[in-house]
Amino acid sequence: MPANPSTRRSFLRSLGVSGVLGPVAASLLRVDQALADELNGLAARRWVPEGLSDRYMIDPGVTYLNHASIGTMPRAVHDARVEYSAICESNPHLYVWGGAWDGMVEEVRARAARFLGASLEEVAITHNTTEGFNTLAYGLPLGPGDEVLFSSLNHGGASIPFEHAAKARGYTVRRFDFPIDDVPRLDVADVVELHRREIRPATRVLVFPHVDNIVGLRHPMAELAAMARAQGVDVVAVDGAQALGMIPVDAAASGVDAYSASPHKWLQSPKGLGLLYVRATLRERLSPMWVRYGVSRWGGTSRMYEDYGTRNWPEVLSLGDAMDFQDALGAADKEARYRRLFASMRERTRGAALRWNSPERWEMGSVLVSVGFASPANALSDRLYQERGIVLRAFQGGGLNAFRVSPNVMNTEAELDELFGELERAG
Numbered sequence: 001m002p003a004n005p006s007t008r009r010s011f012l013r014s015l016g017v018s019g020v021l022g023p024v025a026a027s028l029l030r031v032d033q034a035l036a037d038e039l040n041g042l043a044a045r046r047w048v049p050e051g052l053s054d055r056y057m058i059d060p061g062v063t064y065l066n067h068a069s070i071g072t073m074p075r076a077v078h079d080a081r082v083e084y085s086a087i088c089e090s091n092p093h094l095y096v097w098g099g100a101w102d103g104m105v106e107e108v109r110a111r112a113a114r115f116l117g118a119s120l121e122e123v124a125i126t127h128n129t130t131e132g133f134n135t136l137a138y139g140l141p142l143g144p145g146d147e148v149l150f151s152s153l154n155h156g157g158a159s160i161p162f163e164h165a166a167k168a169r170g171y172t173v174r175r176f177d178f179p180i181d182d183v184p185r186l187d188v189a190d191v192v193e194l195h196r197r198e199i200r201p202a203t204r205v206l207v208f209p210h211v212d213n214i215v216g217l218r219h220p221m222a223e224l225a226a227m228a229r230a231q232g233v234d235v236v237a238v239d240g241a242q243a244l245g246m247i248p249v250d251a252a253a254s255g256v257d258a259y260s261a262s263p264h265k266w267l268q269s270p271k272g273l274g275l276l277y278v279r280a281t282l283r284e285r286l287s288p289m290w291v292r293y294g295v296s297r298w299g300g301t302s303r304m305y306e307d308y309g310t311r312n313w314p315e316v317l318s319l320g321d322a323m324d325f326q327d328a329l330g331a332a333d334k335e336a337r338y339r340r341l342f343a344s345m346r347e348r349t350r351g352a353a354l355r356w357n358s359p360e361r362w363e364m365g366s367v368l369v370s371v372g373f374a375s376p377a378n379a380l381s382d383r384l385y386q387e388r389g390i391v392l393r394a395f396q397g398g399g400l401n402a403f404r405v406s407p408n409v410m411n412t413e414a415e416l417d418e419l420f421g422e423l424e425r426a427g
């Protein structure tokens with residue numbers, strides 16, 4: 001869907017006619033128009049990866065294949081963000097506390113709700129996935145006799161808050177070993193069963209990643225949530241850091257209670273922005289991590305989980321632009337591109353001295369894949385960066401000696417050729 005930020009446009013016009021702010025508003029209107037033109041152009045054309053590189057700011061000397069660690073903002077989103085920041089600095093009180101951007105922020109929240117498959121009142125705009133899990137770990141009514149369960153595929157951003165809070169609150173945390181060697185062959189029923197058999201009467205909370213950060217396994221959210229409820233689990237909390245913006249998210253329909261995500265990865269937003277979905281029935285029991293006077297004002301909506309005082313609204317507005325950019329790429333075209341990248345990476349490991357550690361089928365996998373090989377991954381990763389400018393994440397230890405390869409839409413087959421050629425030579 002092409003961007004049509006009509007509310008934003010009319011807001012800017014109102015600034016323009018107010019006189020005092022005219023020049024700033026006029027410049028922002030120009031940027032806003034440029035953004036709309038860029039996105040409409042993108043949406044109208046069938047883009048190809050080679051044509052996207054100008055739309056991003058990655059150093060031409062860098063082959064960036066680590067979008068799972070942190071994404072990169074499109075140039076148009078970045079440029080608009082600089083302008084939001086400039087207008088904010090022109091009258092900080094007005095733009096931080098004067099409510100000048102309230103309408104625009106609510107529009108961003110509405111778009112975020114759509115990306116999460118949630119309603120407006122269910123969404124908090126946080127700083128990252130980790131923050132959402134800290135809110136859960138400290139804010140859930142857990143105590144002695146209660147258990148939080150997750151697998152070894154869980155990221156520390158989701159598990160460490162629980163491990164820490166458990167000591168203070170007296171509940172327990174249990175981590176089971178996910179059979180990582182079996183990942184290529186697992187189907188939905190297997191993943192559900194692996195979790196089901198670990199649930200005990202004390203298990204109050206089940207945590208899992210929608211897509212994990214090690215092998216890119218897509219966890220079946222709805223099936224896991226239904227199974228957990230049937231087993232008597234109270235709260236199903238999902239880590240969406242590697243999923244939001246990459247695969248469709250339907251938080252409300254899937255029946256999970258909480259979904260915490262980091263748009264600065266696959267949604268390519270400014271860094272330090274998160275989204276947290278909290279179902280109404282959980283909000284009744286989940287205390288915010290920090291509060292100020294707004295906590296009563298937000299009337300039980302998820303906004304109470306982001307009521308922490310001074311905020312960087314220009315960044316939040318840019319999150320809206322980042323979502324518009326993703327919309328302009330087109331969900332179907334984007335998925336088709338991810339599937340091709342996935343298939344291409346899989347093909348490149350066949351018959352080579354490389355090991356495919358990720359799901360065999362796209363439906364169970366993602367565009368984040370793990371490739372194992374014999375020589376030490378950390379040293380090779382350093383060399384690839386120093387000599388070739390290739391940016392990847394090595395996983396050495398914990399039963400793996402592998403590279404995580406996580407391309408995004410702008411990465412090309414030529415870049416994969418270069419990487420896999422190097423990996424094959426290194427053996």
Ligand SMILES: Cc1ncc(COP(=O)(O)O)c(C=O)c1O
Pocket residue numbers: 068069128129130131155156157158209211212213239241242262
């Ligand atoms: C699956 C997963 N969860 C959580 C995080 C933590 O993300 P953040 O630092 O944005 O909170 C990451 C970061 O890589 C991740 O991959």
